[in-house]
Amino acid sequence: MKLATWNVNSLGVRLPQLLDWLAANPVDALVLQETKLTDDKFPTMEIGAAGYQVQWFGQKTYNGVALISKTPADLVVKNIPGFADDQARVIAGAVNGVRVIGAYFPNGQAPDSDKFVYKMAWLNALRAWVQAELQANDKLVLMGDYNIAPEDRDVYDPVGWAGQIHCTPEERAHFQGLLDLGLVDAFRMFEQAPKSWSWWDYRNLAFRKNQGLRIDHILVSKALQSGVRSCVIDKLPRKNERPSDHAPVIVEIDL
DNA sequence: ATGACTCCCAGTGGGAGA
Numbered sequence: 001m002k003l004a005t006w007n008v009n010s011l012g013v014r015l016p017q018l019l020d021w022l023a024a025n026p027v028d029a030l031v032l033q034e035t036k037l038t039d040d041k042f043p044t045m046e047i048g049a050a051g052y053q054v055q056w057f058g059q060k061t062y063n064g065v066a067l068i069s070k071t072p073a074d075l076v077v078k079n080i081p082g083f084a085d086d087q088a089r090v091i092a093g094a095v096n097g098v099r100v101i102g103a104y105f106p107n108g109q110a111p112d113s114d115k116f117v118y119k120m121a122w123l124n125a126l127r128a129w130v131q132a133e134l135q136a137n138d139k140l141v142l143m144g145d146y147n148i149a150p151e152d153r154d155v156y157d158p159v160g161w162a163g164q165i166h167c168t169p170e171e172r173a174h175f176q177g178l179l180d181l182g183l184v185d186a187f188r189m190f191e192q193a194p195k196s197w198s199w200w201d202y203r204n205l206a207f208r209k210n211q212g213l214r215i216d217h218i219l220v221s222k223a224l225q226s227g228v229r230s231c232v233i234d235k236l237p238r239k240n241e242r243p244s245d246h247a248p249v250i251v252e253i254d255l
Numbered sequence: 256a257t258g259a260c261t262c263c264c265a266g267t268g269g270g271a272g273a
Contacts, residue, residue, distance in 0.1 A: 009272085010262060034272085036263075061263055062271080107272060147273070166273065201273070202260035213273075245261080245273080 001096055001253050002027040005143040005216055006237075007104070007199075007246035011035040011064070014244055015043050019050055021237055027250065028070050029095045031102025033145045035064030042066070057088045065091040065144075067102055083125035090126075092133075096255065098224070099137035101130070103144035108165045116165070119147075123174040131181050138223035139255070142183060145246065146217050150175045150185065154214035156195065166215055183219035186231035186251045198233050199246045207238055218251045227254040 004027045008014040011032060022030070035042070035058050042056045047068060057078040058064030065088060067073050073093025079085050092101040103126070108119035134140055148171045152158035161167045179185065187196075197212025206212060220228055229252040238247045 013262075034262095109271080109273085164273095199273070202262095204259050206260095215273075242261085 001029075001098065001255055002250060003098075003100065003141055003143065003218070003253070004030045004248050004250040005033070005102060005145070005218060006030065006248035007033040007145040007216060007244060009034050009036075009244040009246065011037055011043065011066070012041070013242065015046060017237060017240055017244075019046065021248065022050055022052065022068070025234070025248075025250065029073075029100050030068045030248075031091065031100065031144055032066040032068065033064075033102070033104035035066055036061060037064055055091055055093055057091050059088045063088045063104055065089060065102055065104055067091045067093050067095075067100065069093070069095045069100075071096060073100070080122075080125045080129045083122070083129070085122070089122070094137075097139060098255070099133055099140040101133070101140065101142045101144075103142065103146075105145060105147045107147050108171070110165055111163065111168050111170075120170060120174075127174070127177050127181065130178065130183075134181055134221060138221060140183075140221040141218060141224065141251070142178065143218040143249070143251075145215060146175065147215055148172065148175045149213045149215055150217075153194070154197075156197065156211040156213070161213075166213060178219060182222045184222070184225050186218045186220050186228050187214070187233070187249065189225070189228055190231060196233055198249055200238065202245050216246055216249050218249055220251065220253065224253055224255075228252070229254060
């Protein structure tokens with residue numbers, strides 16, 4: 001089974017790239033973040049015509065998530081149960097017996113901001129919910145745009161970014177908290193090239209200079225860990241015309 | 256270097272992203 005996550009930064013703009021990518025990478029499930037579309041504008045027909053099922057949950061201008069799969073997802077959940085939130089950030093579904101959770105974690109903006117307070121509250125709620133989900137589903141994948149660079153080796157300039165948003169001890173403790181639930185960072189199960197990033201700023205020729213962060217992650221449960229065959233970041237779409245600032249991350253798992 | 260780019264909604268600029 002192949003699963004992937006991609007922050008498309010506006011599905012309205014990126015739909016042609018998404019369809020091209022799916023044709024080249026026929027994954028079993030793909031979660032999207034930052035669709036930035038209200039539900040009535042979601043391109044269900046185009047994705048259906050590509051041979052995929054889709055569940056979606058969006059809003060105007062910001063956020064928005066989707067779960068695309070070859071077989072229909074069931075037991076679909078939108079946002080974190082019990083956590084009141086007017087931002088569309090989470091979509092989950094069962095695909096081929098695997099609990100797939102796609103999430104667009106809050107950015108947090110700055111460590112002293114109200115948005116950081118919201119990020120911490122959201123992360124607390126996520127952890128509690130994922131813990132419960134793991135008790136009900138051994139086979140679980142939590143993937144998406146975490147907006148957290150877990151370690152210094154996930155940052156092109158760890159000194160400059162020290163203590164900045166994505167790199168604060170509080171955010172990193174939350175990432176570790178998810179690992180402590182019994183999840184494993186699939187990307188770090190394998191030898192990877194140094195300076196592997198999943199996001200590059202649009203500004204300052206950051207992609208060309210390979211100045212980025214690894215903030216898009218795929219965490220798998222212990223029951224899936226031994227079946228994980230590979231985990232890669234696909235940089236190709238970042239080379240497109242009008243690319244998303246994020247690259248897809250793909251995991252292959254033998255069930 | 257308080258920047259840079261892109262997207263959105265707006266509406267001839269500004270917020271947010273990361």
